[in-house]
Amino acid sequence: MIEIFYCDQMVANAQSFSPSAGKPREVVASWRKRFPVLDYCEPAPATVEELCLAHDRGYVRGVMGGIIANGFGNRLPEVAAALPYTSGAMIAAARAAIQSGVAVAPVSGFHHACYESGGGYCTFNGLIIAAQVVHREGAKRVGILDFDMHYGNGTTDIIKQLDLNWIEHYSAAADWEEPEQAERFIAAIPNLMQRFADCELLLYQAGADPHINDPLGGWLTTEQLRLRDRTVFERCRQMSLPIAWNLAGGYQNPLRRVLDIHDNTMLECIAAFGDFRSTP
Numbered sequence: 700m701i702e703i704f705y706c707d708q709m710v711a712n713a714q715s716f717s718p719s720a721g722k723p724r725e726v727v728a729s730w731r732k733r734f735p736v737l738d739y740c741e742p743a744p745a746t747v748e749e750l751c752l753a754h755d756r757g758y759v760r761g762v763m764g765g766i767i768a769n770g771f772g773n774r775l776p777e778v779a780a781a782l783p784y785t786s787g788a789m790i791a792a793a794r795a796a797i798q799s800g801v802a803v804a805p806v807s808g809f810h811h812a813c814y815e816s817g818g819g820y821c822t823f824n825g826l827i828i829a830a831q832v833v834h835r836e837g838a839k840r841v842g843i844l845d846f847d848m849h850y851g852n853g854t855t856d857i858i859k860q861l862d863l864n865w866i867e868h869y870s871a872a873a874d875w876e877e878p879e880q881a882e883r884f885i886a887a888i889p890n891l892m893q894r895f896a897d898c899e900l901l902l903y904q905a906g907a908d909p910h911i912n913d914p915l916g917g918w919l920t921t922e923q924l925r926l927r928d929r930t931v932f933e934r935c936r937q938m939s940l941p942i943a944w945n946l947a948g949g950y951q952n953p954l955r956r957v958l959d960i961h962d963n964t965m966l967e968c969i970a971a972f973g974d975f976r977s978t979p
């Protein structure tokens with residue numbers, strides 16, 4: 700059973716170029732239509748204490764109180780109100796994956812959120828927050844596999860500042876970005892994943908912005924993105940490595956083009972882990 704953690708409270712209008720704050724609702728509406736048998740659960744909001752597992756307390760309080768700008772560069776109360784739910788979905792998916800093998804948070808992972816600052820549409824680093832929570836609950840090593848177009852600088856910053864050496868982080872943008880590298884990249888994924896062999900959970904950012912037509916990306920075709928996701932899911936199954944995955948970037952217009960990429964990730968997830976069929 701593939702659990703998806705969604706609630707309307709995680710959605711906001713961030714008045715931004717990035718559609719990410721409103722995207723969970725659109726992604727889930729698309730999945731509900733195409734994959735009606737998937738299991739949807741409401742996540743609990745992350746507490747301030749949980750947000751502080753990845754961030755400076757003054758930064759957390761400042762953003763939640765509307766004093767410090769969020770990752771979209773504004774102080775909109777509705778964005779602040781949604782933040783505990785987006786991180787809450789990451790926590791819930793991480794816990795569920797450890798229990799059942801696979802789970803989904805239909806939110807961005809917020810990999811540009813640093814220890815005491817946001818940026819690049821990212822406010823609180825849900826990847827680190829989720830990793831910290833399950834680590835405190837007993838997971839000794841947690842992997843973060845970041846296949847967004849952009850480097851997870853916030854993730855790296857927090858790992859360094861808090862000395863989280865039990866996290867194994869790999870961000871593809873460090874090594875790959877050209878269409879000419881695409882085939883080599885996909886062929887390299889099984890080996891890349893060996894670094895997570897001793898992890899008890901993998902957090903996977905299935906970014907949609909590497910798509911060749913994305914205005915902020917541009918190196919993988921639709922089929923190559925599917926192959927990327929298929930390879931990750933199949934390797935996880937073979938390695939018995941629990942996986943919690945999330946969305947991340949995607950800036951094509953209209954949004955339907957981005958939703959199609961996220962639909963494909965779900966299709967590949969179902970093919971690897973599910974035992975039911977989607978409707979056409």
Ligand SMILES: [Zn+2]
Nearest residue numbers: 847848849948
């Ligand atoms: Zn990105």
